[in-house]
């Protein structure tokens with residue numbers, strides 16, 4: 091049985107930080123510690139892209155970052171790598187349309203939090219039917235953090251999904267900063283997911299605090 095409900099999840103996803111070792115010039119554990127101090131509410135380990143760690147090094151970093159999340163009492167979500175999530179007893183996984191099918195992933199992860207990237211009504215409908223707990227929707231704005239990002243959607247996609255009747259937790263992603271985060275929430279998202287707006291900032295703590303101000307509309 092799931093140990094969380096939708097209200098808890100909406101709250102837990104409000105400031106959702108994503109990072110892998112390639113997203114920062116600093117030590118990832120320091121960046122995450124500071125981001126936690128600044129008030130991030132959830133973390134996704136996304137070890138992806140040129141120079142990304144693999145094998146035991148990837149595992150060791152994931153374990154270190156999971157420990158920080160555990161101490162802080164925030165969910166630790168693994169991107170794409172279901173086996174890693176299971177081995178580490180992560181709180182959840184996030185998958186996209188090009189990853190393993192949602193139905194299969196749900197069977198593998200049982201009651202863990204399952205996030206799915208959706209870009210339109212059809213993808214949303216089918217992800218919901220096979221057990222998604224939340225949607226990641228983007229890119230809302232242009233992003234430099236994902237080479238294969240789809241076309242920019244603007245906040246309209248979030249407004250559309252809400253007016254089509256989806257009440258599931260939704261986070262916007264892609265190019266979100268403290269300056270535009272409020273628009274994403276106003277459009278109907280429960281939270282914002284960011285990489286560079288925290289990982290590349292001089293002070294991840296101050297960056298997270300500013301994002302919190304941005305979403306407190």
Ligand SMILES: Cc1ncc(COP(=O)(O)OP(=O)(O)O)c(N)n1
Nearest residue numbers: 169184185186187207226227263283
């Ligand atoms: C919260 C959140 N939303 C969307 C994504 C993107 O997932 P995906 O489309 O599978 O792309 P990759 O991140 O795997 O490159 C995400 N990771 N998190």
Ligand SMILES: Cc1nc(C(=O)O)sc1CCOP(=O)(O)O
Nearest residue numbers: 228229233235264265284285286
């Ligand atoms: C991981 C990811 N997924 C996206 C999507 O559109 O699904 S955009 C993106 C990158 C988000 O990084 P930043 O906050 O630095 O723009």
Ligand SMILES: [Mg+2]
Nearest residue numbers: 170185186189
């Ligand atoms: Mg993916």
